[in-house]
Amino acid sequence: MGSLTRRALLFASGAAVGVLGVRVVAPALPTRTGTRSLQRPEVEGILNDASGLSPTPVRSARVIDAEADERLANLLRNTMDEAAETGAPVCIGAARQSMGGHALPRAGHAVRFDNGFVEPHTSRGTYRVHAGARWHQVIGALDPLGFSPAVMQAGRDFGVAAAFCVNAHGGDVPATPVGATVRSLRMITASGDWVTCSRDDAPELFAMTMGGYGLTGLITDLELEMVPNRRLTPVRRTLPVAEAGEVFARIAADPQVVQAVGWLSVSPSAAFRQVQVTAFEATDNQSELPPVSAPGRVGALARRTLTAQTGRAAAKRLRWWAQTEAAPLVRPSDVTRNTLLNCPAGPVRWGRGRTGIQQEYFLPPPRLAEFLASCAEIVPASYQELLKATLRHVGADRESWLSYAPDGPRLGVALTFSQEMTTRAEADMTRLTRDLIDRALDLGGSYYLPYRPHATSAQFRRAYPRAAEFAAAKRRLDPDLRFRNGFWDTYLATL
Numbered sequence: 001m002g003s004l005t006r007r008a009l010l011f012a013s014g015a016a017v018g019v020l021g022v023r024v025v026a027p028a029l030p031t032r033t034g035t036r037s038l039q040r041p042e043v044e045g046i047l048n049d050a051s052g053l054s055p056t057p058v059r060s061a062r063v064i065d066a067e068a069d070e071r072l073a074n075l076l077r078n079t080m081d082e083a084a085e086t087g088a089p090v091c092i093g094a095a096r097q098s099m100g101g102h103a104l105p106r107a108g109h110a111v112r113f114d115n116g117f118v119e120p121h122t123s124r125g126t127y128r129v130h131a132g133a134r135w136h137q138v139i140g141a142l143d144p145l146g147f148s149p150a151v152m153q154a155g156r157d158f159g160v161a162a163a164f165c166v167n168a169h170g171g172d173v174p175a176t177p178v179g180a181t182v183r184s185l186r187m188i189t190a191s192g193d194w195v196t197c198s199r200d201d202a203p204e205l206f207a208m209t210m211g212g213y214g215l216t217g218l219i220t221d222l223e224l225e226m227v228p229n230r231r232l233t234p235v236r237r238t239l240p241v242a243e244a245g246e247v248f249a250r251i252a253a254d255p256q257v258v259q260a261v262g263w264l265s266v267s268p269s270a271a272f273r274q275v276q277v278t279a280f281e282a283t284d285n286q287s288e289l290p291p292v293s294a295p296g297r298v299g300a301l302a303r304r305t306l307t308a309q310t311g312r313a314a315a316k317r318l319r320w321w322a323q324t325e326a327a328p329l330v331r332p333s334d335v336t337r338n339t340l341l342n343c344p345a346g347p348v349r350w351g352r353g354r355t356g357i358q359q360e361y362f363l364p365p366p367r368l369a370e371f372l373a374s375c376a377e378i379v380p381a382s383y384q385e386l387l388k389a390t391l392r393h394v395g396a397d398r399e400s401w402l403s404y405a406p407d408g409p410r411l412g413v414a415l416t417f418s419q420e421m422t423t424r425a426e427a428d429m430t431r432l433t434r435d436l437i438d439r440a441l442d443l444g445g446s447y448y449l450p451y452r453p454h455a456t457s458a459q460f461r462r463a464y465p466r467a468a469e470f471a472a473a474k475r476r477l478d479p480d481l482r483f484r485n486g487f488w489d490t491y492l493a494t495l
Helices: 006-024 070-084 135-145 160-165 203-209 241-252 297-308 313-329 337-341 365-378 423-442 457-463 467-477 486-492
Strands: 060-064 090-093 109-113 118-121 126-130 147-149 182-188 194-198 218-228 231-240 257-264 274-282 354-363 385-394 410-420
Touching: 060 070, 070 090, 070 109, 070 182, 070 218, 090 218, 118 135, 126 135, 135 147, 135 160, 135 337, 147 337, 160 182, 160 218, 182 203, 194 203, 203 467, 231 241, 241 257, 241 274, 241 365, 241 385, 241 410, 257 337, 274 313, 297 385, 354 365, 354 423, 365 410, 365 423, 410 423, 423 457, 457 467, 467 486
Parallel strands: 060 109, 090 109
Antiparallel strands: 118 126, 126 218, 147 218, 182 194, 182 218, 231 274, 257 274, 257 385, 354 410, 385 410
């Protein structure tokens, strides 16, 4: 495959451009004089999430490394009994990448698993994992056997059970959320029972738990589908956003395409006007696949390039030029599916007094161009720093109760911002987010829940019409509300 892939050259050239921008152009950012900072020091008894903007007091934060056996079940039951003495909630989290305190139980007991158990079953085409396993551990176990997780989100650092609880999606084609690849799971319910859930056993509980944000029980282990690892070659083209919906529809129907992603320009003068679509197609030669590798220094340079754009329009223009004009001059190199998936989400150094904020909106493919036109109006009207915007195809999800694609395929528009950690920036981001949500809803789309809780209750109910039904069913399953977190407190408690 070669030690210097085209992907590596793309990242490296972009990194060089970003560093050049840092040295030549001072960042054009508003002064913070008179602002109130939202940064908080790390304090015992306070947990936060990836945003750094969700400080949440908890009674306890414990790490459990027990195997998924009766000992683990008893440890969780003991935690639940301890919490019940004071009416405190319990919630399990993994990497805590949610950005609205969704996995944090206020004044409750926060549990994190530290166990990377993965057991492949090649004859079944599945693998069983501890709820605490991260995706890089799954890839590490499957790769030597020639297999790959059927679906995982971008970022190898996230937890597998957590991905099921937010029903994350990836860049797979044809696309499905992670939940569609879960065969079964075991969980501790509010009554303390250790039950098995699947599409055959307790199907309603299974569907509620998929994308249910940990509100139905404490997952201990899961069985998921795996697929053969494959050698892929990237095919790229740059086109106007008006053509993106049709192009992604063709890609989704192409049996040779295994992964696909679109990169949108974030240059202020041309933001949301062009997209570079990359389809990773299976090659004819699938013999002697190389072992999985990680980006290493190249990945670190890519993350440095991302943040180097903050406040520098010239760096954004140069990075887009490097991606669409310079990089295509280099011959594409093949990459395995596992190596493509094995990219870390962090760490990212956002800069002094700043943090990274993710958002995602889901649009019917024919309405994508209209939404991006709204983005081109709404985002520049704020003073948020948009650093990255990508597109992915997402298949319909008619199974989970809180589905972001309940009636057909969607195109996911993922936005990455660098946000100042001040009260004024929070107010500005709230306005921006609500404007984008309104536009997505007006176009028949939705938005993704795990991020900052800026959506109004009315917007949440409009985007997720089964929310009240979900809350009522949760109360029947958990009448004492033993499983609560920031998501429940913010959006479901009053339904």
